[in-house]
Amino acid sequence: MSAPDYRTMCTGRLRAAVDSLAPHVEWSPAGLLVSLLCAFSAMLPETRVQRGSGTMPLVLHVLLCGDTGEGKGQSWGVAATVAKDANDTFMSGHIINGVVGGAGLIQAIANRGGHALIVDTEYARVLRAGRRQANLSQTLRDLWDGATVATSRAKEPVEVDEPRVSIMGHITPAEFRACMSTTDRDGGSYNRLIIVPVEQIRWLSERHVMPAHIIPDIGEAMARAIRHGQRAKLVTLTDDAYDAADIIRKDLLTMARESQGLKAFAARCNEQVRRIAALFALFDLRTKITVDDLKAAAALVRYTMESVEMFIGENDAPKAKREPRSLMEKVRDRIEMYGGKATSSELLPFVGASAAEVRALPGIVVGPEPQGNGGRPAIVYRLADAQPAPAPAAETSPAPETAAPKEEIPVPRPHRRPVTPAPEKPAAQPAVPAPAREENPFRAAL
Incomplete structure (x- = not known):
């Protein structure tokens, strides 16, 4: 599947960051984008985003899906280098390399103060372990929700309140299809993942070197965004973004309902949109989500949904059947x-x-509509107004001969005031022509 333009899936300074990095890597820019988002989300432990009448954390659980050697590790490697430049303390002390089971994971999170980033380059192992260990799948779901996680050990139980844990996982398409189970799909283990395909899109010479200033420049931009986000605490929507959020919600859920295979993966698509849009706003040093933020986040989530549909379409599991x-x-x-x-x-x-x-x-009626800013008119599509059909003329049929004549009821006429006619003007008399002068018979002789 060819990826859409990544620039439609991000905004502002984050788009500029990917623009700077993309020409210097051989792999899909979308992988770079979600890797940067994942690292950024992990560094905002106390910041939340508005969702309805409540709030939710900003953590993302990202799964890069690509064949071996197709750039999963390289995409994350570039993003991790930027993140380390932005916040070396976090990247040095809060990374959990690999998941070792439910209890072990909770202990590792507790050792890092409830704030961590899990990096597992063999995430298929995690999905397989989740089938055998019910508490592991539940723990991963609770981490995305920001709910309390605890071990069930009788001796020295461990509990972490309000954990803030993002996840970066790698998997191949074949492993992804093999690991899917109906229980995990329906239980919500997959709809909390942002699944993005990664593949090679260009060849670069081994002599090619990324300019030295790019990583520090993007790292400094991320560092400013981290400081801003930690002070912000809460991200809300602009007034006009509420209407856009309603439209996007209906659009994505309609897309999911058209495909039987997508329903389980798309249950939390709108929560993902809200979290990603909030990260776009914070990276631009804002605390308000705009319409552009929502549209870009929705484009990214839509791309992940289409990717999942492509992956599961090749599986022996229930295939995505669209109702056209x-x-x-x-x-x-x-x-x-x-x-x-x-x-x-x-x-x-x-x-x-x-x-x-x-x-x-x-x-369908199509026509230009002037813009308020005086720019080029936009082409607008409208539904033609339904015109009421004219009522059919009633056919007159001759009255039967036996029908009795109806008695006519006189209708009183309104009394009219007599009008006095204006006096007639005398007709103009035709002008009488003057008698012609008699011609002198001797004039010629004279």
Whole structure:
């Protein structure tokens, strides 16, 4: 599956960071992006984001999925170098390399004050162990939720309240398909993971060296964002972002419900969008999530959902079976979602059709709409107003001969005031022509 433009899946300074790094690596920029997000989320232990009437932590659990030698380790290696430059204390003392079981993991988290980043380059082992150890799968789910985790040992039990733990895992597509079980899918072990494919997209010469200033520059930007995020404590939405959040929520859940295989993976897609959008805002030194933050986060989550669908589509497990909808249904739903009109960027990428195909649909009106900033008019798609059908003319049939004539009831007419006619003007008399002068018969003789 070809990845969409990563620049649509991030905003602001984080996009600039990936722009700087991408030309110097051979692997998918999306892997770099989510690796940076994962490291950044792990360094904000006390910061939360608004979700409905409550809040939730910002931790991310990321799974890079690619074949051996396809850049999983290299993508994380670049991000880890940036993170170490930004916060060497955390990267030196709060990394847990590998998961050794539920009780051992809780003990390792407790040893780091409840604040850690798990890095496991063999995450298939974790998923397989979760089948045998029910407490391990539950512990991983609780860590994403930020819920209390505890061991069940009678002697010296260990408990961690409000843990803040992000996860960076690596897995191959074959391992991912082999590890999926119905119990884990339905239990929520997978819908807390952001699963991103990684593959080689270019070849670089061995002589190619990344400029020395790039890592320190991005590290300094991340360090400023970490300090800002730790002071912020809570990230909320701008006023106009609430409407965008409602639209995105409906859009993603509709996408998930169309595929039987995606339902279990997409149950928490909107929580993932909110966390990622908050990280975009904090990296830009803001505490308010904008519409652009939400759209970029939704594009990233949508990409992960499509990736999962691709992976499970090749498995012997229940395949993703779509209930196909017509193009007209998709277009109508999308336009109604935006209140009766939608721009090209709000409509076309989400219905999988070109502008010409949508224009050809019956009942769709397309035209320019001036922009308030005086810029180029936007092309807007609307639903044509339904015109009421004219009522059919009633057919008159001759009255039967036996029908009795109806008695006519006189209708009283309103009394009218008599109007006095205006006096007529005398008709103009035609002008009488003057008598013609008689011609002198002697004039010629004279």
